[in-house]
Amino acid sequence: MNIKLISFDLDGTLLNDQHQLHEKTIEAVQAIRQKGIKTLIATGRMYISAKPYVNSLEMKDPVITYNGALVMNPLLDQEIYHSPIPLDIAKDISKRLKEGNYYLQTFLDDTLYVAEKNDFTLKYENIAGVEAQVVGDLTEFMDKGPTKMLIIEEDESVQIEIQNFLLDNFSDEIEITSSYPSFLEITKKGISKAVPLKKYAEENNLKKEEIMAFGDGLNDLKMIEWAGQGIAMENAHPGLREAADDIAQNNNQLGVARYLNDKFDLALEIEAEVEKEKN
Incomplete structure (x- = not known):
């Protein structure tokens, strides 16, 4: 895999069912960036609601919010793109x-x-x-x-x-x-997470084959279908799992962190934390 950008959904994907972001997930995302791979958030949440997680993950690339209707620069808290309902x-x-x-x-x-x-x-x-x-x-x-x-x-x-x-x-x-x-x-009409993701890829000369996306809901479907590697969570909607190229383990069991650790050889100590989460 020659992945240069990874897009992550929040709820049901990076976050567990208590809306928490585990330190091992943060560690995995940071390790991905250390390999020179860009990372960004694509969520249905409001920007103000997503921002605490963006800060914890130290994200610097644009934040896709409201299912693609608003894109923000997290460093300046400035609007990049906004397409409201008439x-x-x-x-x-x-x-x-x-x-x-x-x-x-x-x-x-x-x-x-x-x-x-x-x-x-x-x-x-x-x-x-x-x-x-x-x-x-x-x-x-x-x-x-x-x-x-x-x-x-x-x-x-x-x-x-x-x-x-x-x-x-x-x-x-x-x-x-x-x-x-x-x-x-x-x-x-025409709004989805895939639209700003595709635009960002074009602006950075990235091919869709170089992009990986993680999600769990139907609002992730177009993004998962468009990305070169669309990864659905084990807990995802059946329609999303069917459309995905691969499946990551459950969001309550550090599914994203474990997938990244395995596919990108991050050598992180994660399995012990998974056992703690189960107990």
Whole structure:
């Protein structure tokens, strides 16, 4: 393998189910960079939510957030690329979802906004480590296109109903994907993690065959399919595992660190830590 760039998802990939980044994972990513391989994060998270992990990993390359809708320079905290949902489309979606009494979150200026807080809000706040801002009617509140909109619905049949409704009415304007089973994540048409990853590769004269990508959710699918080496986690969505070139072990068992250690001969002491994690 002549890999020159590796892209990592966060939740379910680099992070365990408690949203923690293990020191051995940090050590493995740093060892990869010492071999001259570039590393970057590609996540569905907000930038402010991803930044603590970016800092812990000492990432210097662009951070892909909101499933590809916002790319940031982590050294300067400056925007490199931003492609929000058009305001009129966002307002229409918000209005119709409110009529159906569905739960919706919107993200503007890297801030989370909700009409009111409930258990879904608390669930997201716990995952993301951010606090939602309550603004009442989201349709009236939005004065510009949001970076992303997020529906949380735990009933699978209702989730399918919502997704079908959105596709029937907005398929030409939006993308719908998911990073968690109860999430429906909406971005502008054409947005995916693969888009900025491909752009970064072109800017750095990298071929897709020289790029490896790790992920676990459907929001990683296009990135995994595009990369020369797409690696799905053992805990990944079945559709992602099917599309991947290889499988890394479970995210709760240092899957990424173990894969990197094996494939790139990093000679790190990891297996003892895996046994500790099991116990």
